[in-house]
């Protein structure tokens with residue numbers, strides 16, 4: 065009998081040792097120490113024994129049962145401690161560790177520049193007009209005095225849209241002017257800025273680029289007004305009051321006369337040489353920079369939008385926005401503006 069108790073004790077302790085979860089311990093507790101377990105059987109069998117044996121065996125059985133009950137409780141406690149240890153180990157949180165700083169971004173150089181232009185032109189009474197990137201032939205060419213067979217349509221290698229009849233990615237921001245004039249009566253002063261698209265792609269051309277255009281229409285508007293606005297604008301954008309402008313005659317189908325707008329080089333201030341007498345590379349030592357095109361709005365364009373060209377005149381100008389950004393911020397490659405390389409962007 066004693067040896068049976070001892071072996072039961074051994075079995076129970078071995079099984080307990082192997083148990084890994086509370087549920088397993090509970091099963092063992094029921095299996096060995098429960099009412100239908102071997103210990104209960106053993107106790108019930110005591111009645112067949114002699115008084116002497118009842119005492120010794122009963123005492124031993126009780127002692128072992130208590131021992132095992134204690135072992136079960138200890139196993140529960142050990143499992144709980146192990147679980148806590150694991151939580152401490154895996155869910156450890158040090159609230160004193162310095163936080164990770166989120167990377168702060170900022171607006172792209174071109175977006176900031178567009179904001180600057182809005183402020184400068186805003187001070188001169190120009191409001192901002194916007195239009196779609198996808199334009200119809202009507203707004204992009206026809207209304208700008210460029211009929212079907214006009215050579216200017218070839219000059220601007222255009223992205224025509226396959227599935228949208230007579231539609232293009234706008235080659236200039238001028239269609240915004242047409243849209244605005246068709247919806248408003250003079251006098252008016254607007255600028256339109258944004259993305260434009262042509263099939264150019266080389267060191268100095270990108271198929272997507274940005275333009276800034278302006279339009280002023282009213283009574284008695286002359287080239288003198290154009291010159292005043294251009295000069296004031298360029299002085300403010302390059303933050304240099306000494307900047308002068310000059311016009312050279314040119315041709316654009318939607319203006320008459322057409323003009324190229326130059327300004328004195330903001331790097332060498334028109335000297336062609338830097339203070340240390342080295343040659344200015346930006347203006348190639350000539351002291352002037354070509355900055356955009358302009359002119360007096362062609363009477364035909366005014367007529368197209370329903371204005372009376374006898375009564376109203378106006379000027380329009382257009383400039384490559386990216387080139388101005390490059391000049392102002394001394395960026396030497398156009399593609400740097402569009403690559404979105406953080407090493408470049410973070411410098412501004």
Ligand SMILES: [Zn+2]
Nearest residue numbers: 329332344347
């Ligand atoms: Zn220069």
